Amino acid sequence: MMDRNDPQPLTAVPDPEIPAGFPSGSAIRRIDWGAQRAFDLLLVPVSEGQEAEGSSLSVLAREWATTGSGGSQVAAGCPGSVLIPLYGNHVVWSPERGAVIAEAGRLDTLAAALTEFAQCERRLRDLEQRGDSLNNRVETDAASILVAGEATDQPPRGGVQGSQLESISIRAELSKIAPLVHAPVLHPPTAASQLAERLRDRTRLAERHDLATNRADFAVQVYEACGQRAFDAKIARRQSGLEWAILVILLGQMALMLVEILSSRTGQ
Amino acid sequence: MGKPMNRTVDAPLISQIRQGNLAAKPPRVAIVGGGPGGLFTAWNLEHQADSPFELNLFEGTDRLGGKVLTPVFSTRGIRYEAGAAEFYDYTPVGEDPLRDLVESLGLHPVGLAGAGVHVLEKRIANLDDLCDTLGPDARKKMATFDNWARSAMTPREFYTSGTDGSCHAAQPGPFHQALPGPVGNGLRRYIETMIHSDLATPASKTSTAYGLQNYLMNDPAYMRLYRIAGGNEQLIRALAERISAQVRLSTRVERVVRAENGPMRLEFAGPEGPQSEAFDAVVLALPLEALKRLKFQGGELSEAMGRHIGHHDHPAHYLRVTLLTDQSPQPILGDDGYLMLDAFGGCCLYSETAIEPGARHGVLGWLIGGEAAEQMSLLNDQALVSEVLNTLPPSLAHLGGRVVESRVHRWVGAVSAVPGGWDSLPEDRRHRPAATTQPSLLIVGDYLYDSTLNGALESAEYAAGWLAAHLQSLRAGNG
Ligand SMILES: Cc1cc2nc3c(=O)[nH]c(=O)nc-3n(C[C@H](O)[C@H](O)[C@H](O)COP(=O)(O)OP(=O)(O)OC[C@H]3O[C@@H](n4cnc5c(N)ncnc54)[C@H](O)[C@@H]3O)c2cc1C
Numbered sequence: 001m002m003d004r005n006d007p008q009p010l011t012a013v014p015d016p017e018i019p020a021g022f023p024s025g026s027a028i029r030r031i032d033w034g035a036q037r038a039f040d041l042l043l044v045p046v047s048e049g050q051e052a053e054g055s056s057l058s059v060l061a062r063e064w065a066t067t068g069s070g071g072s073q074v075a076a077g078c079p080g081s082v083l084i085p086l087y088g089n090h091v092v093w094s095p096e097r098g099a100v101i102a103e104a105g106r107l108d109t110l111a112a113a114l115t116e117f118a119q120c121e122r123r124l125r126d127l128e129q130r131g132d133s134l135n136n137r138v139e140t141d142a143a144s145i146l147v148a149g150e151a152t153d154q155p156p157r158g159g160v161q162g163s164q165l166e167s168i169s170i171r172a173e174l175s176k177i178a179p180l181v182h183a184p185v186l187h188p189p190t191a192a193s194q195l196a197e198r199l200r201d202r203t204r205l206a207e208r209h210d211l212a213t214n215r216a217d218f219a220v221q222v223y224e225a226c227g228q229r230a231f232d233a234k235i236a237r238r239q240s241g242l243e244w245a246i247l248v249i250l251l252g253q254m255a256l257m258l259v260e261i262l263s264s265r266t267g268q
Numbered sequence: 269m270g271k272p273m274n275r276t277v278d279a280p281l282i283s284q285i286r287q288g289n290l291a292a293k294p295p296r297v298a299i300v301g302g303g304p305g306g307l308f309t310a311w312n313l314e315h316q317a318d319s320p321f322e323l324n325l326f327e328g329t330d331r332l333g334g335k336v337l338t339p340v341f342s343t344r345g346i347r348y349e350a351g352a353a354e355f356y357d358y359t360p361v362g363e364d365p366l367r368d369l370v371e372s373l374g375l376h377p378v379g380l381a382g383a384g385v386h387v388l389e390k391r392i393a394n395l396d397d398l399c400d401t402l403g404p405d406a407r408k409k410m411a412t413f414d415n416w417a418r419s420a421m422t423p424r425e426f427y428t429s430g431t432d433g434s435c436h437a438a439q440p441g442p443f444h445q446a447l448p449g450p451v452g453n454g455l456r457r458y459i460e461t462m463i464h465s466d467l468a469t470p471a472s473k474t475s476t477a478y479g480l481q482n483y484l485m486n487d488p489a490y491m492r493l494y495r496i497a498g499g500n501e502q503l504i505r506a507l508a509e510r511i512s513a514q515v516r517l518s519t520r521v522e523r524v525v526r527a528e529n530g531p532m533r534l535e536f537a538g539p540e541g542p543q544s545e546a547f548d549a550v551v552l553a554l555p556l557e558a559l560k561r562l563k564f565q566g567g568e569l570s571e572a573m574g575r576h577i578g579h580h581d582h583p584a585h586y587l588r589v590t591l592l593t594d595q596s597p598q599p600i601l602g603d604d605g606y607l608m609l610d611a612f613g614g615c616c617l618y619s620e621t622a623i624e625p626g627a628r629h630g631v632l633g634w635l636i637g638g639e640a641a642e643q644m645s646l647l648n649d650q651a652l653v654s655e656v657l658n659t660l661p662p663s664l665a666h667l668g669g670r671v672v673e674s675r676v677h678r679w680v681g682a683v684s685a686v687p688g689g690w691d692s693l694p695e696d697r698r699h700r701p702a703a704t705t706q707p708s709l710l711i712v713g714d715y716l717y718d719s720t721l722n723g724a725l726e727s728a729e730y731a732a733g734w735l736a737a738h739l740q741s742l743r744a745g746n747g
């Protein structure tokens with residue numbers, strides 16, 4: 001089954017979109033991530049040993065990538081774009097665009113590694129954003145349960161339940177991407193593993209993932225406590241209802257007994 | 269002074285002073301050699317000993333630090349590493365006392381990495397490059413060799429190999445015999461180039477265990493590398509500031525004289541001319557070449573020291589040529605702090621500005637090792653500079669025209685090709701080679717372990733621990 005985060009099959013975009021200054025043979029692949037979002041990958045083949053050429057093209061590519069990702073928010077501490085010289089090849093990443101300037105024989109390997117990284121980074125970025133908005137709600141939600149809930153004796157609001165589910169969902173998603181984010185360094189390395197390690201390092205993926213996980217853990221705990229509190233309140237409410245019922249039954253029983261005693265006396 | 273007297277005046281000492289027995293002075297300890305080994309020993313002794321002693325540190329030159337030195341180019345005041353360039357970080361496997369020390373001194377370690385190996389005019393930085401350059405068969409053979417190496421020495425065995433002698437898992441004999449055959453010539457050259465500059469000797473002249481260690485250290489699961497921000501010599505300065513030993517610079521110890529049933533005497537030449545002083549304990553924290561030049565008086569003592577030197581006498585050589593350029597190699601080298609070249613039998617080319625992102629200049633340092641280093645040390649500086657420039661890979665060749673200043677440092681016989689010797693000795697034998705005649709004469713050296721700063725620290729810790737206990741027993745005897 002395809003994960004909703006998996007990229008769709010690559011589709012070629014017509015040549016005109018290739019920015020000026022790149023040699024013929026360059027191509028752009030659009031990776032459709034759904035929800036009207038995509039990652040554009042510029043592939044620039046250079047001949048072997050043309051490192052100086054690759055180096056100047058990488059500056060152009062970075063400009064192109066940065067302009068294309070202008071609107072995207074990146075996490076604190078993560079640069080808006082990254083340029084990685086990799087043994088004669090150059091790789092650029094930004095949230096919505098990437099470029100590989102490499103010998104023809106390496107283009108596909110590096111493009112695949114960059115795509116996999118971009119996908120993982122995007123998933124993390126989404127989770128960070130969801131975590132941010134959840135974090136903004138945590139305090140009010142907690143207050144509504146722990147303070148307001150107690151005073152009004154109202155059952156928890158549906159919104160809080162939603163937040164609790166959201167916190168669990170964020171935490172679960174973070175666990176899913178953890179093996180990608182914390183992948184051990186491969187030895188002997190491959191070109192793809194070297195690129196992935198450097199991209200993870202430069203975008204501080206592991207630290208960001210740890211931070212997002214800590215925050216999600218916190219939210220899960222808070223909502224768990226809220227749930228517990230709401231549950232306790234519900235139990236307490238039920239208990240007091242039961243106590244009243246017992247009291248009423250007892251009173252009824254006593255009244256009946258009284259009636260019985262009185263009627264037996266009048267009968268005598 | 270090791271422990272300042274006012275800090276450590278205690279009951280037995282006070283009673284001795286009260287009784288007018290001032291002859292019972294605190295024991296005198298001498299450390300000969302103000303390199304990392306000597307400084308580590310002083311630092312550890314001052315932390316471990318809990319009885320008063322007087323500590324003297326003799327250094328033959330006018331600076332502390334030995335082979336850890338970070339000079340500056342005169343034209344631009346930019347620093348470079350002239351000796352030890354990298355620190356080994358064992359934290360992926362276990363405790364790392366050197367890293368702990370570096371951090372406890374408030375110094376900042378900065379990671380260092382590199383994967384490029386230039387062989388047969390091609391750069392091999394990963395398995396894909398290996399496949400392109402040497403063919404798909406080489407990739408398979410590399411995987412087989414790597415598996416063999418990892419099973420011959422696990423990260424844990426690698427970690428403990430310095431302490432408990434060579435690795436048990438690795439077969440005895442020289443490393444080149446251990447390279448699994450048939451390994452294509454290209455692959456063999458690739459592996460040898462990868463490790464040669466760390467070995468500082470050909471694969472045929474080192475043990476399988478040491479060869480394996482130098483191959484496996486490239487695997488981050490075994491070890492990582494780092495430098496100290498601001499230059500490795502920061503470590504020396506930080507230690508020198510914190511020890512309270514009396515440091516005697518420009519004072520070369522020449523002779524160790526054995527005294528019957530009493531302390532040892534050191535004869536030395538300092539700023540005030542030749543002198544001699546008696547010490548209760550002496551630590552010789554010297555590289556083997558310096559130890560060979562010392563004279564030992566007293567039949568059994570000189571015999572014991574002769575045996576020690578004979579066991580460890582496997583000199584290996586280094587030569588460093590460092591160039592300051594007015595253009596940075598970083599756009600080409602990226603994050604890599606070094607790459608290996610197959611020139612000079614395999615040498616390491618450091619890009620020292622890799623840890624300074626955005627630097628406009630470049631510092632390229634060639635670390636040439638082994639026989640090539642020994643032979644080339646005879647060349648003059650200018651010839652050496654043109655030799656190294658010829659080895660620049662094509663992608664960096666343009667930097668040859670951007671050289672602003674060059675420096676050469678010759679380190680002939682400065683390290684050991686077979687640290688620990690061919691047969692590993694028990695730790696006490698390594699450190700107290702004349703234990704029967706001169707029990708309080710201790711040796712500290714990186715060559716007793718692995719020829720690195722970690723080895724020097726491990727050795728210093730052993731010696732300091734022994735001495736601390738010895739000082740305690742001397743005090744108990746006096747009391
Ligand atoms: C080029 C090079 C690169 C290296 N790279 C690394 C590396 O990357 N990582 C690593 O861990 N290790 C490295 N090493 C090894 C490291 O430098 C040593 O492990 C370390 O310096 C050993 O310290 P030491 O105190 O035993 O000897 P030294 O550093 O040699 O210090 C000995 C001191 O004793 C003094 N001395 C000598 N004779 C006398 C005398 N008769 N009287 C008084 N003083 C005397 C000397 O002047 C010197 O100051 C490298 C070594 C070299 C040469």
